[in-house]
Amino acid sequence: MRSIRLFLVASILATLTLFNFVAALQGYQSSMEEAEALFDRQLEDLAAIVLNIDVSGEVEGISLGNGILFQIWQSSELLAASSGSPAESILEFEEGFSFVNFDSYRWRGFTQFNPSSQRWVMVVERTDLRFILAENVVLESVLPILLGIPLVGLLIWSIVSLGLRPLDKLSTELKKKQAHDLSPVVYENSARELEQVIQSTNSFILRLDEVLEREKRFSADAAHELRTPISALKIQLHNLGEEIGSDHESFQQLQSGVERMQHLIEQLLSLYRTTPEKFAQNCHQVDLYQLVQEQIAQLYSSFENRNQILELSGDEALIEGDDFALQTLVSNLLSNANKYTPEGGKILVSVCEIDSDIVLSVEDSGPGIAEEDRLRIFDRFYRSDLGGNSNREMPGCGLGLTIVAHIAELHQARVVVEGSNFESGSAFRVKFRKKK
Amino acid sequence: MFINSVILLLQEILEAALLISVLLVITNLFHDIWGRSFVLRKTWIFYALILGCAGAWLYALVTPTVSEWFDYVGQEVVNSLIHLVSLGFLILLSWVAPSNYFSDKTSQRAQLVIASMVVIVLLALVREGSEILLYLGGVTSQSENVVPVLSGAVIGAGIGLSCGVILYYGLTSLSHTWAFRVCLLLLAFVCGNIASQIVMLLTQADWLPYTAIAWDTAGLLPENSITGRLLYALIGYEATPSILQAVCYGLAMLIIIFGPLFRLAWPGILAKNVEQ
Amino acid sequence: MKNYIATILMSLSLLFVSSLASAAAVEIELVIKDHLFFPAEVEVPAGQKVKLRIINQDPTPEEFESYELNREKVIAGNRQTVIFIGPLSPGEYPFFGEFYPKTAQGKVIAK
Structure with a gap:
């Protein structure tokens, strides 16, 4: 048996989940791209700042923060570097953004060449750190959608139940109707969609009532109309027996025929007498x-x-x-x-x-x-x-x-x-x- | 970590959910063709789910060992074996189950149908589930990954399951005849997909020869796009299949298309029997 | 029809035999460590079958995946595995670790 309630709840919840989750995913992806672009711009700015560092003095031990390294090169000579950066060049001598693996991390790098000073600036940032940073921010907006789904499911369930209530009420109304109760279904404030069902049911009940009434009248009439002549017949039979003697063959057959007929009528009447309405x-x-x-x-x-x-x-x-x-x-x-x-x-x-x-x-x-x-x-x-x-x-x-x-x-x-x-x-x- | 977890779960769960939906609808339809004389309940799905999850867990446990068999290609060999068994049961479902042999043994027919469905879903779950378990088990060992990975898993699984539910209700809303036809077509695609997977795995293991790429639609519809993944789960779409993969895909589809079950659906036996 | 199928089967078996004949493949090693591929760029000879031995030195499993190479395989933590690729036509074929795709990225360059 298919359940309307299950169908409504499952299909609505599935559609909602699908659209919500795909939207959340889309939101996540565009936010992450935005964040990537933002981090890249920061890296660019950083490169511009590093380019202007005065490298004449002591520059060892400069730190740009967790997970960011830089190097300044001039004609294959390392002019300056942040603490923790390797001795060789961290990036290719080629301008622009790139990825690189070293020191057991994956880095996002930016290289810039300054033609006036003939300097190469290389800035790298650990991808995992900037990724986690971005993801934590973006997830904050995704999680509520996720946690809301059970609540939405519960809400859909109650709304669907509320919507199906007229149907439930009608079916309990019909169920509790006794077999002999042929009064029409009275159902105030029913739903418009159910009006036809109630109308048709009531017209069926009405017709059934009429048919039963007719049957009842028939069996009562039949009882009366059939018993009376048979009683009369039996009296006449009795009289006939007195007159021609009861051992006459035709008379005996007539007598057993009348008796069978009486029996049949009694049985027929008892079949009609025991109707469900009467029984109840x-x-x-x-x-x-x-x-x-x-x-x-x-x-x-x-x-x-x-x-x-x-x-x-x-x-x-x-x-x-x-x-x-x-x-x-x-x-x-x-x-x-x-x-x-x-x-x-x-x-x-x-x-x-x-x-x-x-x-x-x-x-x-x-x-x-x-x-x-x-x-x-x-x-x-x-x-x-x-x-x-x-x-x-x-x-x-x-x-x-x-x-x-x-x-x-x-x-x-x-x-x-x-x-x-x-x-x-x-x-x-x-x-x-x-x-x- | 979030997005990886979404993609991985979505890919694996979508495939299983769509297969389960199609088989559930087919159960309903079988009930309409033969079920007047026996009961075909959808409860088989619970057995399949329980056994499948247990199987996935076991397979995830032994994967490290299995992958070292046959000179490090054990995983491909065992996976293609699993695929092969699924294919066998799909053939059983489309060739043996509708045969006249069962015409007066309807309860055996029901047993065969249910056993095939349980095995097909079970094996799909073992394949897909073990990969999910390996992934989740490995990644969540680092505590900072737990929240993004699990929320991603819920989103991926949610999208996959929702697609399954929508497909199920979509198919049941069709007329019986058309639902049967669409289901069997999808089942034919499943067969093709399985066959092409077997070829891919065995080529990767160097048990089958390399064949050139049949076509390249990566520019048109990349496999890793949302549509590409959905099509992969539904019909086994691949952007760059090898010639042997494409051939075997087609041959496997023919198994269903020339099967007696398909002939039941196409002249529309249901139209006569059910929709009176 | 029968002839047609026989022809297909014949040609398939021929293919199989020919591939067995040229079974000797170039072996190349690829290491996974800290969810990174070393080397991140693998150079292979074009037009030749290559046996890629992948050694996972991380305790966590990883899945080698490449849409371009049409390959996919799970490698358990601290284990190794083998994947056959090619023969490839010259070009770049990116691959990634599906479990840690942010960091585990690389490409096969066929020359």
């Missing part, structure tokens, strides 16, 4: 173990009918959740196990804590689910072909596991399908987050 409102602390116990008690007769052995193990396990939704989840898993486990089979239900998860598992000794089917069983209206045609005879509509997955998702739980610990069969494990 109904969320509270639930003891999963107790809830499983209650559901088993309710469904106990159907297990008994098929001679199945059902075992429950576990302990109190608190999670955050919606009572009704969890009941649906557990009862769907249980009735699946009931349906797909053959007569006399075994079902193992457990609620236990593994690491930081609370895991509800329902294992059966049924035929199991093939690997390639394990992802598809959660699709709407998908029904496994396992068990051949017999599966078609099972009451069910292919929504049970879809609802399980949907409810698990609302609880931020994960559903895993594996092979069971029995010889055959499958294990459904729902991993809930533990309540903190």
